[in-house]
Amino acid sequence: MTQTPIADRAKPGVQRAFSPATSRGARILLIALVLLSFGLRMWQIEAKSIWWDESLSLYRAQKSVPYILSNRIDFPGSSTTDLHPPLYFLLLHYLTDLSGERDLVLRLPSVAFATLIVPLLYALGRRLRGVRAGMLAALFGALSPFYLWYAQEVRMYTMVTALGLASVYCLWRAFTEQKWSWALGFGLAASAAMTTQYLFGLIIVCEVPLAFFLWSRPSTLSRGANSAQPQQRMKWIWGAAVLLVVLPILVYQALGIALWPQAGRWYVSPGIMVRDALNSFSLGLSVDLQQVWFLDIVFALVFVVGVLSIWQNPPRLTIQGDRKALFRGRGIGLTLLVGYIFIPIVGMWLYSLLSPLYMGSRYVIMCSPAFYLGLGVGIDALAGRRRSLGWLAGAVLVASMSMSIYRYFYHERYRTKEDYRSAAQFIVANERVGDAILVTAPENMTAFMHYYAGELPVGGMPPVSLAEKLDADELARQMAEWVHPYDRVWLVHCRTQHSDPDNLVTRWLDDHAMLLERKAFPSYGSPVTLSAYMPRSPIQGQTSAGVEAIGTFGDRLSLLDYAVRYKDFDDVVRGFSAREARDSMEPIESAGAIEPGKVVSAIFHWRPERELGNYKVSLRLVDSEGTSWAQRDRLPYMYYPTAQWPVGAQIYHEADLPIPLGTPPGLYHLQCWIYEADTGRSFSFQEFAGGQQDSFLDLGPLVVGEVQAGFPVDAFLPDGVQKTRLATVFGGDIELFAFHLTPSSAEPGEVLGLDLYWRARRAISRDYQVVINWEDERGTVWHTATYSPLGVDYPTSRWQAGAMLRGVLRVQVPEAALPGTHRIHLLIYAPNEEEFLWLRRGPIPWWGRDLSLAEITVQ
Structure with missing residues (x-):
């Protein structure tokens, strides 16, 4: 290639490199x-959460300028000199001061x-x-x-x-x-x-x-x-x-x-x-x-x-x-x-x-x-x-x-390097009153706390110098003292080669506490393992058969007592006892409302009346129509199944249920179901006091509070929902994020579940209705039904700007439905104005008035 010299405008004798001009x-x-x-x-x-090496940068950036210039890194019981000088961390310090972390x-x-x-x-x-x-x-x-x-x-x-x-x-x-x-x-x-x-x-x-x-x-x-x-x-x-x-x-x-x-x-x-x-x-x-x-x-x-x-x-x-x-x-x-x-x-x-x-x-x-x-x-x-x-x-x-x-x-x-984000989010979604978090080792605390947005106390173990020999006896004493006040301890475990190379913290918990669950988050670097432990034995001694019980499931498992607890909007521990709930099924004034996104837990005291099979406990949040808004089915203890529970013993068990984000405010009831894990056969509950028998135990009323705006959309939408690929807005007021319709095949008269995920684009002053049109294979709308947008009594005129709400509609397949494929369309209707709202999809302001949701096969 021919090289062209740069024009030399310097004094005579000054050297110039030959460099081609840029066109x-x-x-x-x-x-x-x-x-x-x-x-x-x-x-x-x-997309990728920060890992330990990155957390060191965040740790130094969070400190004062003199501390950054000192090049020190101080962990509990340890002070070291960083391998890197301070300029990058100073830049990061001022940037995070201006723009957050x-x-x-x-x-x-x-x-x-x-x-x-x-x-x-x-x-x-x-x-x-x-x-x-x-x-x-x-x-x-x-x-x-x-x-x-x-x-x-x-x-x-x-x-x-x-x-x-x-x-x-x-x-x-x-x-x-x-x-x-x-x-x-x-x-x-x-x-x-x-x-x-x-x-x-x-x-x-x-x-x-x-x-x-x-x-x-x-x-x-x-x-x-x-x-x-x-x-x-x-x-x-x-x-x-x-x-x-x-x-x-x-x-x-x-x-x-x-x-x-x-x-x-x-x-x-x-x-x-x-x-x-x-x-x-x-x-x-x-x-x-x-x-x-x-x-x-x-x-x-x-x-x-x-x-x-x-x-x-x-x-x-x-x-x-x-x-x-x-x-x-x-x-x-x-x-x-x-x-x-x-x-x-x-x-x-x-x-x-x-x-x-x-x-x-x-x-x-x-x-x-x-x-x-x-x-x-x-x-x-x-x-x-x-x-x-x-x-x-x-x-x-x-x-x-x-x-x-x-x-x-x-x-x-290469999805992520060390997945502290998923571990933190899992805890936030499941934490309950009486929990605490233990991070191994202390040098991992910054990475975990960067993502943890919950309210539990968090500690690090072991608090010793890096690469220093651990005193196992002293660590055991510290561990026993640390876990004692709590009902459940979450252990976040990752890369302990510096502080705990022999995994003494995990080994102590395995030996002295009951493992409730363990979940691994694989990654390119070191996997993050999350374990939940109960510091005390669930067996609280033998009880005589004459001890009064509230009732029994299938004459197999007696319920001696229970209590419900949760945190309200002000993070105050609320709840009610079995006696308060049994005396009145009306809302308990002292209980307060629970915030969507938080966890309600039920503490049970069970007594096996005979040898049990493998049972699961199901907690459900239902409205006055019997529609389920949340459900969690679990073994009482993953590693201590009911088949091993001794007859006549009093067993402590705490079950929990996250209240989904977007749950409409109102009065619900908390139900407990028990069924065989292998067959799914449930046991009815016989209450001793009134002789009432039902398929479940009604634990009592639970008030869900006013929906709060500001949570991320990803946290609002569960896995498996069908997202609308383009922004779907009705009348400039209501946006539909996603929906989920199940099952996709049904018979006439069968009820379908339609979950709708809404956001109020602005404060809404009018009441709207959801209209579902059924269209046959020839394109003819042959059936129309009207529903509340949320399926409960919470009209759109109460929706605040930015509020994200989940609707659960029970859509019945018309008795007159002919076998074949039918398409369901959704419209928003304003009854006072007697008009359907225009639908905007993405950049197209006037898409039409109806949104095609899904096809249903009628058998």
């Missing part, structure tokens, strides 16, 4: 690549710096070889799965990479253009990179020979050099001065890392480092090396072609083309492509001989720009010899990177 089309293409890079890095940026906010700096790498690759590649090579390097940087991985991580790796590349670019221009501003830019960028990650010092080592080859000498300058030139060359001292102020302090701090505990670090050979770097730079971390090694070889070959091309055709910095200029050009090219990668790796290996340091390819990410520059030059060289060969090689590389990107977003293995 308008190239600028547009570069902007497109930058936007592509930004879009990829922002796509699903909050959402995952999007936390990851935004990583995205910004990963995007900045793209134009820097182009600028440096253009000077190294030409516009096409620079554009190709920018393309590979934009598509890099490695950059994507760390752009969506709350760590400093993309920041140090971008700042390092910026320092190299400024160094190039400082020496080739002899401007103090570029020299100062180099000093600032290098200092910022060094205060972002200590390992950047290895890049500075690489920049020393690069500066040597970039340094202009009188014999290599164009004719007309004069005595003023040495004065021009001294302008680089501005940058060196800035760097020298920062460097000694940071080198001293970096050497102190050798004294840091070596848990999780071990010696790694330079060969493994090179292998990790090649695979990560090529295809990132979302592939299996054993399956894609041949693609890594393709990337390596293209890179080698780029290095050979630079040797044969090095960058030109002067007008003259003598041997010294050739030597300098080759030195620049090889330092930038080969030294940029291998000098830091060798330096890291030498340091590891003193103290193990390498902990994965993220430690060499700062070297990666050289690889993409080499790929760009390699493809450019291949295209220069044979265009089709260059296109083919480039297509293979792009396709390989795209495959890795797809796996990163959609392969189950």
Whole structure:
């Protein structure tokens, strides 16, 4: 490719690099690549929960500025020095102060710096070889799965990479253009990179020979050099001065890392480092090396072609083309492509001989720009010899990177790194009065608390120094003291190799408490395991047959007593006893209302009258029409089935039922059903006091409070519902998020369940009705029925702006329905105005008036 010199407007004798000009089309293409890079890095940026490494960044960002500058990390009983200097954490500190701690906010700096790498690759590649090579390097940087991985991580790796590349670019221009501003830019960028990650010092080592080859000498300058030139060359001292102020302090701090505990670090050979770097730079971390090694070889070959091309055709910095200029050009090219990668790796290996340091390819990410520059030059060289060969090689590389990107977003293995979010959400959805949370180990607390939005007390165990030998007896005493006040303890367990390598906390709970349930959340990193324990035995001693009971299920299981408890809107513990409920089935004034989204629990005291089978207990929330709004069926104890309960013993059992978000306010009743787990056969409840017998036990009335707005839509919509793909709004007032109709096949007279998930777009002053039209196979509407939008007495005129409500309609298949397929349509009717509301779908303001929901097969 022909190279065109930049117009030289400097004084005579000032050196200029030969660099092709960027055309308008190239600028547009570069902007497109930058936007592509930004879009990829922002796509699903909050899909993966933060993991332990990211939580360290959040932990430091949450502290005060003096604390961040101290570089300390303090866990209960432990104080350590962080492996990374403070600049990134200061940036994160001020950003979170302004914008909060959402995952999007936390990851935004990583995205910004990963995007900045793209134009820097182009600028440096253009000077190294030409516009096409620079554009190709920018393309590979934009598509890099490695950059994507760390752009969506709350760590400093993309920041140090971008700042390092910026320092190299400024160094190039400082020496080739002899401007103090570029020299100062180099000093600032290098200092910022060094205060972002200590390992950047290895890049500075690489920049020393690069500066040597970039340094202009009188014999290599164009004719007309004069005595003023040495004065021009001294302008680089501005940058060196800035760097020298920062460097000694940071080198001293970096050497102190050798004294840091070596848990999780071990010696790694330079060969493994090179292998990790090649695979990560090529295809990132979302592939299996054993399956894609041949693609890594393709990337390596293209890179080698780029290095050979630079040797044969090095960058030109002067007008003259003598041997010294050739030597300098080759030195620049090889330092930038080969030294940029291998000098830091060798330096890291030498340091590891003193103290193990390498902990994965993220430690060499700062070297990666050289690889993409080499790929760009390699493809450019291949295209220069044979265009089709260059296109083919480039297509293979792009396709390989795209495959890795797809796996990163959609392969189950890479769905998340450590799933604290799911663990926290599961607890929030199931926590009840008397619960507490224990996190192992304390260093995992920040990651868990970032997602936990509940109200339970949270503690960390064991509170000891990292990598220090645990005193098992002392830990046992602390554990017994900690769990004693609570009825149920949730244990969040993940990566305990630092604080509890022998899992003493989990083992103590397994030995001294009853395991109620255990749920694992798999991930790419360490799996998060959530366990629930009851600190006391459920057997509360033997009772005589003469002890008065409330009633019995099937003459098998007597109920001695029960109580219902929950928290109201003010987080005050409310509830009622069996006596209060049996005396009156009207709402109990002292009980208060429960908020949708919270959990109501029922505490039972059972007595087996004879040997039992395997039974399940079902708690149900029903309205006055008998419609079920919530139901949870479970074994009383997963690992202590009713078949093992001793006859005559008093058994303690607590069942719970989450009240779904969107449940309309009103009066409901809490029911208890008991049935055989294997057959589903239920037992009727015989009440002793009044002799009343029913299929269930009515535990008492429960008032659900006024619906509160502000919860996320994902929490509102359960799994299995059919979402409306476009915004579905009736009359500008009511939006339908989703629906669920079951069953899809029925006989005439059978009742279908239709769940509707609504949101009030604004405060509604009118009362609306839902109209269901039945349409036959010929398209004729042959039956119409009218319902309340929620199926209960809570008219739309009471809906507040933003309120999200769930409706449960009991739709009866008309007796006159003929066998065949029928389609159900939904409309909203305003009876006072005697009109149907217009339906807006997505961008279409007047879609019609009816929404086609589903097909029903009538048998």
